[in-house]
Amino acid sequence: MKIEILKYPLIFKRPAGTSRGVLKTKDTWFVKVFEQGNPNEYGLGEINMFKGLSSDDHDGFYKKLEEVQQNPQFFIDGLHVELLDLPSIRFGLEAALLDFQQGKNRMLFPSDFTKGDVGIPINGLIWMGSAEDMKSQIRAKLESGFRCLKLKIGAIDFQQELEILKSVRKEFNEEDLELRVDANGAFSVDDALLKLDLLSQLKLHSIEQPIKQGQLAEMKNLCEKTPLAIALDEELIGVNLQEKKKELLELIQPQYIILKPALTGGFKASEEWIVEAEQLNIGWWITSALESNVGLNAIAQWTYSLKTNNYQGLGTGQLFTNNIPSPLQIEGERLFYNENKTWKEPSY
Numbered sequence: 001m002k003i004e005i006l007k008y009p010l011i012f013k014r015p016a017g018t019s020r021g022v023l024k025t026k027d028t029w030f031v032k033v034f035e036q037g038n039p040n041e042y043g044l045g046e047i048n049m050f051k052g053l054s055s056d057d058h059d060g061f062y063k064k065l066e067e068v069q070q071n072p073q074f075f076i077d078g079l080h081v082e083l084l085d086l087p088s089i090r091f092g093l094e095a096a097l098l099d100f101q102q103g104k105n106r107m108l109f110p111s112d113f114t115k116g117d118v119g120i121p122i123n124g125l126i127w128m129g130s131a132e133d134m135k136s137q138i139r140a141k142l143e144s145g146f147r148c149l150k151l152k153i154g155a156i157d158f159q160q161e162l163e164i165l166k167s168v169r170k171e172f173n174e175e176d177l178e179l180r181v182d183a184n185g186a187f188s189v190d191d192a193l194l195k196l197d198l199l200s201q202l203k204l205h206s207i208e209q210p211i212k213q214g215q216l217a218e219m220k221n222l223c224e225k226t227p228l229a230i231a232l233d234e235e236l237i238g239v240n241l242q243e244k245k246k247e248l249l250e251l252i253q254p255q256y257i258i259l260k261p262a263l264t265g266g267f268k269a270s271e272e273w274i275v276e277a278e279q280l281n282i283g284w285w286i287t288s289a290l291e292s293n294v295g296l297n298a299i300a301q302w303t304y305s306l307k308t309n310n311y312q313g314l315g316t317g318q319l320f321t322n323n324i325p326s327p328l329q330i331e332g333e334r335l336f337y338n339e340n341k342t343w344k345e346p347s348y
Helices: 059-070 072-077 088-101 133-144 158-171 190-198 215-225 243-251 269-280 293-305
Strands: 002-018 022-034 042-047 125-127 146-154 179-182 206-208 230-232 256-259 283-286 326-329 334-337
Touching: 002 059, 002 072, 022 088, 042 088, 042 293, 059 072, 059 088, 072 293, 088 269, 125 179, 133 146, 133 158, 133 190, 146 158, 158 179, 158 190, 190 215, 215 230, 215 243, 243 269, 256 269, 269 283, 283 293, 293 326, 293 334
Parallel strands: 125 146, 146 179, 179 206, 206 230, 230 256, 256 283
Antiparallel strands: 002 022, 022 042, 326 334
């Protein structure tokens, strides 16, 4: 077997505001798995190392990309051991191998979803920006048919963000519109509980990662006292052994966890989180992490195979000017796989 890894810079259609700054481009890597002598028939995956967020964002990442290409069989055989601490590479290679095994046609988990019969309900994502910009995004999503919105908060004045949420709630109650917010760790420990109380008055569904990851005692305390359901996101990054996953969830006892396969180490690694969460009656959903359509396709097919009815965070495929054309399409608030549309293979 051979492995080829090639870098592909994704270009945003419009700057994407997060609590970590404004993104205009984002590097990703495509990984191809093929038999020696037959490079035109390959399994395809995406190594989505997210700078400033992935636990494998360090110099060793680039060295490991070279090692994987130089010694492919070693890393294929030891995928979940040798790449345990390199979640983005593990995710990309796992998907590429599944694609190779299933027929090299980007059909990793054949189902009613890949037949085009069923769509996956997804939330509409509202990026951080000025108050007017965020309101404009909200109007556009509502007009498109979304009934679950996720707002990135923490970049502008909190009172302004509250007012935006209040204006949405005045028009749509919680039965008509599910509202989620993502603070990306922007709240301080000192004022987090007060902010959670104010947000809870707006009948929100949940808040992701209100305080920065790594403050385990403080997050445990918040989850015990919060009037608003808390979902762990960044807190899961870098926790790769199943026993450590169990320990973390038993300690903090969050209401939800959010799984991003590129950051948690792929499908097998994410399913370990699900097993531990369900034993503790902790809810969960799946979110993409600014992958191209290659990674999004793999995540969406896997998500459907889990048979969950929650709104998922899988709507990022329209963000890039140079995304890979694929059968994925959004209709209303659902992500569909249109088998009448074809893949265009990545060119470098």
